[in-house]
Amino acid sequence: MSLRAQTEDLLDLPLFDGVESSVAESLIEAFAACQYRAGTLLIESGDCVSKLQIIHRGIVELCRVDQEGHQFGVLLLSAKDVLLPAAAIFEERSLICARTLTTTRMLEIEADLVRSAMKRSAALTFNMMKVTSGQWRMAVRNILELTGRTAAERVGAFLLRLADLQDGAASPVLPIPKRSLASRLGITPETLSRSLQIVADHGLHLRGRAIVVRDRERIKEFCGPDLYPDRNEHPLNVFAI
Amino acid sequence: MSLRAQTEDLLDLPLFDGVESSVAESLIEAFAACQYRAGTLLIESGDCVSKLQIIHRGIVELCRVDQEGHQFGVLLLSAKDVLLPAAAIFEERSLICARTLTTTRMLEIEADLVRSAMKRSAALTFNMMKVTSGQWRMAVRNILELTGRTAAERVGAFLLRLADLQDGAASPVLPIPKRSLASRLGITPETLSRSLQIVADHGLHLRGRAIVVRDRERIKEFCGPDLYPDRNEHPLNVFAI
DNA sequence: CGTTTTTTTGATCTTCATCAAGAGGTGTGG
DNA sequence: CCACACCTCTTGATGAAGATCAAAAAAACG
Numbered sequence: 001m002s003l004r005a006q007t008e009d010l011l012d013l014p015l016f017d018g019v020e021s022s023v024a025e026s027l028i029e030a031f032a033a034c035q036y037r038a039g040t041l042l043i044e045s046g047d048c049v050s051k052l053q054i055i056h057r058g059i060v061e062l063c064r065v066d067q068e069g070h071q072f073g074v075l076l077l078s079a080k081d082v083l084l085p086a087a088a089i090f091e092e093r094s095l096i097c098a099r100t101l102t103t104t105r106m107l108e109i110e111a112d113l114v115r116s117a118m119k120r121s122a123a124l125t126f127n128m129m130k131v132t133s134g135q136w137r138m139a140v141r142n143i144l145e146l147t148g149r150t151a152a153e154r155v156g157a158f159l160l161r162l163a164d165l166q167d168g169a170a171s172p173v174l175p176i177p178k179r180s181l182a183s184r185l186g187i188t189p190e191t192l193s194r195s196l197q198i199v200a201d202h203g204l205h206l207r208g209r210a211i212v213v214r215d216r217e218r219i220k221e222f223c224g225p226d227l228y229p230d231r232n233e234h235p236l237n238v239f240a241i
Numbered sequence: 242m243s244l245r246a247q248t249e250d251l252l253d254l255p256l257f258d259g260v261e262s263s264v265a266e267s268l269i270e271a272f273a274a275c276q277y278r279a280g281t282l283l284i285e286s287g288d289c290v291s292k293l294q295i296i297h298r299g300i301v302e303l304c305r306v307d308q309e310g311h312q313f314g315v316l317l318l319s320a321k322d323v324l325l326p327a328a329a330i331f332e333e334r335s336l337i338c339a340r341t342l343t344t345t346r347m348l349e350i351e352a353d354l355v356r357s358a359m360k361r362s363a364a365l366t367f368n369m370m371k372v373t374s375g376q377w378r379m380a381v382r383n384i385l386e387l388t389g390r391t392a393a394e395r396v397g398a399f400l401l402r403l404a405d406l407q408d409g410a411a412s413p414v415l416p417i418p419k420r421s422l423a424s425r426l427g428i429t430p431e432t433l434s435r436s437l438q439i440v441a442d443h444g445l446h447l448r449g450r451a452i453v454v455r456d457r458e459r460i461k462e463f464c465g466p467d468l469y470p471d472r473n474e475h476p477l478n479v480f481a482i
Numbered sequence: 483c484g485t486t487t488t489t490t491t492g493a494t495c496t497t498c499a500t501c502a503a504g505a506g507g508t509g510t511g512g
Numbered sequence: 513c514c515a516c517a518c519c520t521c522t523t524g525a526t527g528a529a530g531a532t533c534a535a536a537a538a539a540a541c542g
Contacts, residue, residue, distance in 0.1 A: 066466070072388045074381055078326055086374030095381055095468060101299050122363040129370035133327030136373055139380035140315055144305050146387045147313045147427040151530070178489065186388040191530055193490050225307070227336060392498070419521070432498060434522055 006033070010107065013080060015127050023039045034106045042083065043098040049087040052111045055079050055117075055222060058104025064077050064096050073183035075138055076101070076176070078239045082131045089115055089128065098215055101176045138240045141227050149224060151187045152195040156204055157223040158185060170199040173209040178215060247274070250297060251348065254321060256368050264362040269290045271354050272347050275347045283324065283347075284339040288346050293352050296320050296459040299345025303420055312463070314424035317380055317417070319480045330356055330369065342417045379481045390465060392428045392434040397445055399426060400463040403482060404452045414450040 003106030010016065010028045033056070036042065043049060045064055055077055062084070063072040074096055077083065087094045088111040118125040145154050158181070163172035174181065182192040196206055202222040213219065220226070251257065251269045274297070277283065286288060286305055296318055303325070304314045317336055318324065328335045329352040386395050397420070404413035406464040415422065423433040437447055443463040444456030454460065462469070 066389065072385055072387070076386050086370075086377055090371065090374060092378075095378065095385070118367060119363055122360055122366050125363050125370060126359060129327075129366060129373055132333065132370055132373045132377055133331060136327055136377045136380060137333075137336065139377060139384060143315050143380060143383055143387065143427075144313055144336070146384065148305070148307065148311070186384075187389040188531060189489070190491085190532080191475070194530090391496095429499060430521070431500080431523085435498090 009033075012069070013054060013107075015082065017122045017123070017127055019121055019127065019141075020123065023117050023124060023164060026116050027109065027113060027124075031106075031107050031109045033200050034102045034108055036106065038100055038102050040104075041042045042098075042100060043094055045095060045097040046093055047097075048091060049084055050091070050111050052085065052088040052114050053083040053098075054107040055081050055083070056105040056107050058106075059101045059176055060098050060104060061101050061176075061184065062096050062098055063183060072184045073115075073142060073180070073186070075135065076180075076184055076241045078241060080127075085128055085131050085135070087211060089118070096206065101180050106150050117119050126166045135240060146186050151185065151191050152198040153193040153223050154185045154187075155192060156199045156202065156219055157202055157217065157227075158209050158241075159199070159206065160213065160216075160219055160223065163213055165241065172211040174206065175209075184191060242338055250274075254295060254348075255364070256295070256323065256372065258368055259364045261364065262366065264358050264365060268350065268354060268358050272348050272350045277341045277345050277347065279341055279343050279345075281341045281345075281416075282338060283341060284335055284337075285366045286336060286338040287334055288338075289332060289334050290325055292349050293326065293334070294324040294339075294354050295348040296322050296324070297346040297348050299341045300417055301339050301345060302417075302425065303337050303339055304325075304424060305386050312424045313429070314421070316376070316383065317421075317482045319426055319482060322480045323369075326369055326373050326376070326448050330359070338380040342421050376481060385468060386435055387427050392426070392432050392441040395428075395441040396422075396433060396436040396465050397443065397460055398438070398468075399482075400445055400447065400452050401454065401457075401460055401464065402410060402469060404454055406482065413452040413454075415447065416450075 007028055010031055011024065016024045016028075021202070036058075042053065042060065057079055060077045060081075061084065062077065064072045064074070077098075078177075083098055084094055084096075086092065091111070114124075118128065121171070145157070159174070162174065166172040178192055179189045182189045185192070187195070199219070199222075200206070201216035203213070205212040205214055246271045248269055251272055252265065255264075257269075275300075283294065283301065298320055301318045301319065301322075301324065302314055304312050304317045308310050319341075322379075325335055326338055327333065332352070355369075361370065365433055386398065390398070400415070403415065408414040420430045420431055425428045426433070428436070440460070440463075441447070444454070444459035446453040
């Protein structure tokens, strides 16, 4: 399950931008590459996070599960995102759990190695802050969407953004089960299903997994003001959705 | 309006924990102390944030205001909190605006001075990350409360936490207008008013400004699982509510 | 195929927003 | 000092959004 990570994969990570090569190399040695099946619980809520995990491929959801098994999604992370950077660095007990939604390859390292490297490298610390900032920004958007938009508007906005993020690809797809999408948007699967019908009446269709933007202007109009004025958050090293 | 800040006020800030004194001193020189009346708009949404602002005294709300004037609160910041650290350091355009809710004293410095000091001091960068992490944690909680709790439960949980944070004080108070509390909790003032009646039926009363916890066990039971297992977030340098 | 899981659909109920109006408080100017 | 505008907050009536429960339909999967 765990093996040495490829050095080139790691050096490409935004986390190592501008980091002194001595620091970077010693860290890179210590990384392990892991692979998990869809549905694996990587971090349980209440756990003390002791490893820094970086997604190499796949999608991971951050969520909370209550006693009755209801699930409350917070964020979806994708390739190059760091899992709960703050919890790892500050040895916090996580409020939320992390679960893979697809087969996921992960790069992992003991958090205390990173912590001590951060003492030596302001650049590494800076990059960690950048990652955390990006996730804060996503969280703020999530709060604004939850309080300011209806379910259908959130569904439309999410799918439109997802399509735009895949704009290289021929036909954009929804890479996760609908039940996870519902959780991410703070609604029930039933409401998601009904919202998709409303969204379809406003120019955006979901055919199987494929996202079909039939009338971009109309769906943008329907979803309301865009909270993502920049095309994407990549300068901030966030790939979360 | 603006004058030299007191050095001792600044050195006490968590931001300067463990920071090399040469770096700390040069920064501290550059701080200005400002005072604002309640209701002052410190940062407008869409603004490019170029100053790092730290609250010395008072309360500041982070929120979004839409075209129709509806207000969507995200977080309340209080003494020692840093305003939008990520936006200041990365020169982002802020998604949200910041407005004083009480008379507020602020410590301010040009963001690029901090940015360049962060290049020299991993400790300072580390502290900035800590602050950002704490705000991320608050945001996550906010998301979980919005999706997992009813309005009345959020009201009860907020007031109970507010009372606990003031536990030194003889009688805890609500330091902000109710309309701001409503915005912070993602509800309308009308719903807040009605929720307060429900909460009062479960052991927590608001008499004027005073928060009266009449039956702690009952109100805790009513609000559901505590998302703040640690007494407070001070180790993370968050004072936000 | 049969079995299990996911998704959809329908009916109903709860929660909360909205609109409208009134009550209490505060400040201003005559 | 009062009258008046102007707050904030409360209360009531109504409506819309979304949750819940139950069951059917559609996919996924061994």
